Amino acid sequence: xxxxxxxxxxxxxxxxxxxxxxxxxxxxxxxxxxxxxxxxxxxxxxxxxxxxxxxxxxxxxxxxxxxxxxxxxxxxxxxxxxxxxxxxxxxxxxxxxxxxxxxxxxxxxxxxxxxxxxxxxxxxxxxxxxxxxxxxxxxxxxxxxxxxxxxxxxxxxxxxxxxxxxxxxxxxxxxxxxxxxxxxxxxxxxxxxxxxxxxxxxxxxxxxxxxxxxxxxxxxxxxxxxxxxxxxxxxxxxxxxxxxxxxxxxxxxxxxxxxxxxxxxxxxxxxxxxxxxxxxxxxxxxxxxxxxxxxxxxxxxxxxxxxxxxxxxxxxxxxxxxxxxxxxxxxxxxxxxxxxxxxxxxxxxxxxxxxxxxxxxxxxxxxxxxxxxxxxxxxxxxxxxxxxxxxxxxxxxxxxxxxxxxxxxxxxxxxxxxxxxxxxxxxxxxxxxxxxxxxxxxxxxxxxxxxxxxxxxxxxxxxxxxxxxxxxxxxxxxxxxxxxxxxxxxxxxxxxxxxxxxxxxxxxxxxxxxxxxxxxxxxxxxxxxxxxxxxxxxxxxxxxxxxxxxxxxxxxxxxxxxxxxxxxxxxxxxxxxxxxxxxxxxxxxxxxxxxxxxxxxxxxxxxxxxxxxxxxxxxxxxxxxxxxxxxxxxxxxxxxxxxxxxxxxxxxxxxxxxxxxxxxxxxxxxxxxxxxxxxxxxxxxxx
Numbered sequence: 001x002x003x004x005x006x007x008x009x010x011x012x013x014x015x016x017x018x019x020x021x022x023x024x025x026x027x028x029x030x031x032x033x034x035x036x037x038x039x040x041x042x043x044x045x046x047x048x049x050x051x052x053x054x055x056x057x058x059x060x061x062x063x064x065x066x067x068x069x070x071x072x073x074x075x076x077x078x079x080x081x082x083x084x085x086x087x088x089x090x091x092x093x094x095x096x097x098x099x100x101x102x103x104x105x106x107x108x109x110x111x112x113x114x115x116x117x118x119x120x121x122x123x124x125x126x127x128x129x130x131x132x133x134x135x136x137x138x139x140x141x142x143x144x145x146x147x148x149x150x151x152x153x154x155x156x157x158x159x160x161x162x163x164x165x166x167x168x169x170x171x172x173x174x175x176x177x178x179x180x181x182x183x184x185x186x187x188x189x190x191x192x193x194x195x196x197x198x199x200x201x202x203x204x205x206x207x208x209x210x211x212x213x214x215x216x217x218x219x220x221x222x223x224x225x226x227x228x229x230x231x232x233x234x235x236x237x238x239x240x241x242x243x244x245x246x247x248x249x250x251x252x253x254x255x256x257x258x259x260x261x262x263x264x265x266x267x268x269x270x271x272x273x274x275x276x277x278x279x280x281x282x283x284x285x286x287x288x289x290x291x292x293x294x295x296x297x298x299x300x301x302x303x304x305x306x307x308x309x310x311x312x313x314x315x316x317x318x319x320x321x322x323x324x325x326x327x328x329x330x331x332x333x334x335x336x337x338x339x340x341x342x343x344x345x346x347x348x349x350x351x352x353x354x355x356x357x358x359x360x361x362x363x364x365x366x367x368x369x370x371x372x373x374x375x376x377x378x379x380x381x382x383x384x385x386x387x388x389x390x391x392x393x394x395x396x397x398x399x400x401x402x403x404x405x406x407x408x409x410x411x412x413x414x415x416x417x418x419x420x421x422x423x424x425x426x427x428x429x430x431x432x433x434x435x436x437x438x439x440x441x442x443x444x445x446x447x448x449x450x451x452x453x454x455x456x457x458x459x460x461x462x463x464x465x466x467x468x469x470x471x472x473x474x475x476x477x478x479x480x481x482x483x484x485x486x487x488x489x490x491x492x493x494x495x496x497x498x499x500x501x502x503x504x505x506x507x508x509x510x511x512x513x514x515x516x517x518x519x520x521x522x523x524x525x526x527x528x529x530x531x532x533x534x535x536x537x538x539x540x541x542x543x544x545x546x547x548x549x550x551x552x553x554x555x556x557x558x559x560x561x562x563x564x565x566x567x568x569x570x571x572x573x574x575x576x577x578x579x580x581x582x583x584x585x586x587x588x589x590x591x592x593x594x595x596x597x598x599x600x601x602x603x604x605x606x607x608x609x610x611x612x613x614x615x616x617x618x619x620x621x622x623x624x625x626x627x628x629x630x631x632x633x634x635x636x637x638x639x640x641x642x643x644x645x646x647x648x649x650x651x652x653x654x655x656x657x658x659x660x661x662x663x664x665x666x667x668x669x670x671x672x673x674x675x676x677x678x679x680x681x682x683x684x685x686x687x
Contacts, residue, residue, distance in 0.1 A: 005076040005143050008033060010136035014079035014097065019050070022085045023064050026077035026099040036101060038070040044563035044585075045070070046099075051588050053196070053250055054088025057205070058274050061121055062087035062094030071101045076117065078139060080130070090274065096130055117143065119208040122273075188219045188284055191239050191262075192246040193253050195226040196269045206248045206272035213276035221280070226254055233258070244283035248272030260448070263287035290438035322393025323386040323424055324512045330385055331519045332620040334378030339618035339628045341372030350526055382520070383407045383420035390424025395431035398448050402427035402456035409464040416476040417520035423464055430456045491533065491610045498534065499541035499606025499642070503598040506545055507581040514538055519619045532615035536629060539578050540609045540639050541602035543622055546575030546582030547639070548601055548646035549594070555647070559654040564589065578622035590654070597649035605642030612638060 009029050016022035023046050030036040045068040049055070055063045062085060077099040084093025098117070120126045126142075133139040192210050196202035207223040214221030222242075224234045226249070233255065244263040247253050248271060263286035265279050272279060341349050345368025352358075352369035360366045387407030391399030406423025410416065434452055463469075501514035518538040521531030553560050553568025560568065567585045574582025587594045615630035626632050 004074055005078065005140050006033075007136040007140045009075065009077040010139050011077075011079040012133065012136055012139060014081040014085075016079075016081065016085060017083065019062065019064065019085055019087050020047070022062070022079060022081070022097050023047075023099055026079050026097065027101075029077050030071075030075050030099075030101060033075075035072055035075040036068075036070055037072060040562045042066075042068050042070040042101065047589070048585075053202075053268075053270070055202075056087025056089030056094050057121070057270075058089055058091045059124075059127065060084070060091075060093070060095045061089070061127065062097040063100060063121070063202075063205075064097070065100035065102070067102045067104050069104045071103045073103065075101045076143065077101075078130075078143060080133075080139075096127060119204050120145075122205055122208040122212060188244070188287075189242045190214065190219055190221045190244045190246060190280065190283060191234055191242040191259065192221060192223045192272070193226060193249060193256075193259075194223060194269055194272060195249040195251050195253065202250075202269045202273065206269045206276075209273045209276045210246065210248070210279070213280055217277065217280055219280055219284075226251075244287045246272065246279050246283055248279070263289075263291050291436060319390050319393040319425070319428065320421070321512060323388075323390035323420075324516050326389035326392075327382055327386045327516070328512075328519075330378050330381045334375040334382070335519065335522065335617070335619035336621060336625075337371045337375030337378065339375075339621075339625060341368045341370075341375060342617055343628055344368035344371065380411070383411050383417065386417070386420040386516075387424035387427065390421070391427035391431065394425070394428025395435070398435070398452045398456070399428045399431045401453040402430060402460040405457045406460040406464050409461060409469065410472070413464070413469045413473050414476065415464075415469055415473040417516070418476045418479070419464070419469070419472045422468060422472055423460065426463055426468075427456060427460050430459050491530070492607045494534070495537040495541075495606035495608075495610030496603040497606070498538050499544075499602035499604070500599050502538055502541040502580065502606070503545050503602030504595070506583050506587055506595075506598070511542070511580060515542070515619075522617060522619060527617065529615060532617055532630070533610055533613065535619060536614040536616035536635060537606040537609040539616060539620070539622070540614070540635060541606040541642065542580045543575050543578050543639055544601045544605050544642040544646055545580055545587075545594075545598040546571040548575075548598065548643045548650065549583045549586045550575060551643060551647045552650045556651045556654075559651065560586075576623045578620055593650060593653040597646045597653060600649055601642035601644075601646030603642075604645050605638045608638035608641055609635060614638065 009026075011025065011029070014022060014025060016025050020043075023043060024039075027036060027039055027042055027046070030042075031039050036042045045066040046064050049066040050064060055065065057063065064087070079097040079099070081093075081095050081097060084095050085097060086093045087097075098121075100117075129142055130139060133142060190210075192207070194203050194206040194210070196206075203225050207225045210223055211221050222234060222238055224232070236258070239258055239262075242262060245259045245265070247256070247259075247264065247266040248269045249266075250269050263283055265283045265286065267279065345352070345365045349365070349368045349372050352365065352372070355366065355370045355373055358366070359370065384404045384407030387410065388400050388403035391403030391406075393399075403424050406427050407420045410419025410423050413419065415422075431452060434455060435447075439447065498514050498518070501510050504510045515538055518531075518535045521527060522535050550568045550571035553565045553571075557565050557568075564586060567582075571582040571586075583594065583598060587598070612631050612634035614632075614635040616625070616628065618625045618628050621628075626636070629635050
């Protein structure tokens with residue numbers, strides 16, 4: 001690690017009072033040494049990683065980190081703060097801040113060194129020595145592992161000892177049950193997988209924390225770290241000998257089916273860092289009860305958010321988002337194909353005979369009918385896919401069969417979108433209930449293939465056909481009739497509400513609920529006029545935030561930093577394409593100004609679209625489907641009005657605060673001192 005950190009990259013009197021300021025101060029040292037080529041671009045990458053998950057850890061540690069194309073070589077900067085900086089840790093501010101910068105294509109050797117640092121941070125002797133270091137050179141030497149005695153040696157030794165038990169466990173498992181070494185009563189064995197979005201810090205800190213907690217509890221813990229440097233799969237014999245599994249991850253576990261049939265705890269990576277003992281206790285309790293998971297490659301959303309304090313509402317939102325996210329591609333593909341069919345063959349194309357019976361290669365109407373009928377088939381998957389993947393979000397792959405069966409039944413009994421929601425939730429609950437039943441080990445192999453699909457499909461089918469199907473179908477019909485009867489002020493208010501929802505979280509759960517509500521109305525061969533008005537209002541409102549941010553960065557660029565101005569250029573295309581997420585970088589940086597302004601413009605656009613009677617048969621496409629919109633000119637006026645309102649509000653609100661650091665011509669260091677960028681330096685680009 002000798003070339004990764006030097007005394008010039010250490011600040012023992014870090015005066016920053018926010019995590020952004022701390023990252024900037026340390027990053028400026030990297031720029032001064034030529035390790036980072038674009039300060040603003042690099043900081044934008046750090047902020048993007050921070051937005052995924054806070055990087056504060058219990059024990060007064062902050063580890064902002066990222067991979068970035070603006071980094072020339074793997075670099076580590078260290079800052080020590082007397083007042084502390086809030087990085088989102090549960091126990092308060094961090095006084096030890098490590099800024100880790102890895103190039104976009106960092107080699108495995110360097111990433112392995114960075115991972116070893118992450119493990120050292122779990123050693124109290126190492127962190128205590130950093131807090132007492134008297135000068136920058138001593139701190140840098142300690143981090144590099146050059147301290148031959150004392151705290152530095154203790155930290156290094158702690159790291160080595162942390163890896164040894166895992167290696168020993170892996171070595172004994174393939175050849176024996178471990179009873180020869182441990183006596184007639186062998187210790188409880190756990191295999192674990194850790195991973196985080198960047199794969200540099202949290203991945204290895206979680207592994208070290210689990211191994212340390214395992215030693216204290218007398219439990220053998222073997223960890224597979226799925227980090228940026230790749231990963232080595234655990235020996236199948238080690239997995240087979242394990243009594244339980246811990247998944248501590250914020251990205252999907254690779255080859256998860258290897259761990260099927262074990263008592264499993266599935267949680268976020270920070271839970272393994274902050275409370276490893278609880279996780280070990282939880283998996284031991286599950287094993288004692290005989291609980292086991294089935295094979296499935298993906299995350300387990302019902303247990304994924306294992307952080308303490310997560311409520312049922314959060315889990316329900318996750319399950320519903322799982323279904324909606326898989327449903328949207330079917331809606332988009334089917335809706336656009338249907339819209340193209342209407343564009344080519346007119347609105348009577350829905351009455352055309354099947355193309356299997358009548359298709360003329362040289363007739364446009366035949367091609368229009370083909371597109372329309374393919375789109376109709378795609379649309380027919382909407383409800384089954386919604387139900388199937390809600391169940392999948394709850395119970396993994398075993399939930400797919402009852403979910404799809406329940407969704408198909410919902411279509412059969414005309415229960416529609418509401419029926420799909422109910423079928424998905426019921427299917428997931430049934431599978432989870434079956435999985436809690438204690439069964440002999442000999443039968444576990446056939447559970448996911450035969451038993452669970454058979455019983456769950458039968459139970460869900462009975463409930464949908466006999467018990468709840470008719471009431472849900474009646475509720476769906478009542479909602480459809482209500483929408484069809486909307487007119488005047490009621491329709492305008494609905495448009496405003498949908499506009500607010502579309503702009504509230506810019507592609508998040510509330511946005512997706514509004515979008516799913518709109519698409520479910522046009523997911524038929526002959527949608528009602530009200531359903532098409534709702535779809536038009538939703539798409540128009542969703543286009544407002546990114547277009548408004550693009551316009552604001554154009555007319556008042558000095559209110560935005562360089563990275564935001566670059567993001568504004570991309571937002572023109574994203575907004576025109578109906579991709580609301582184009583405004584997320586702006587909302588993440590300044591939510592109290594951007595989100596309310598976006599909601600105001602979105603509400604106005606939604607209300608105007610409904611008032612103008614604009615209609616839309618396609619669920620996506622932005623300005624590229626304007627020819628398919630009813631009253632297209634007034635529709636564009638509605639969008640323009642919302643964009644202007646949001647732009648004006650953002651400019652006014654941002655103008656009331658102090659200038660954005662880095663937005664002016666001078667460098668972030670104020671143009672003075674060794675860390676200030678040289679005149680004529682390369683302009684930052686969007687992360």
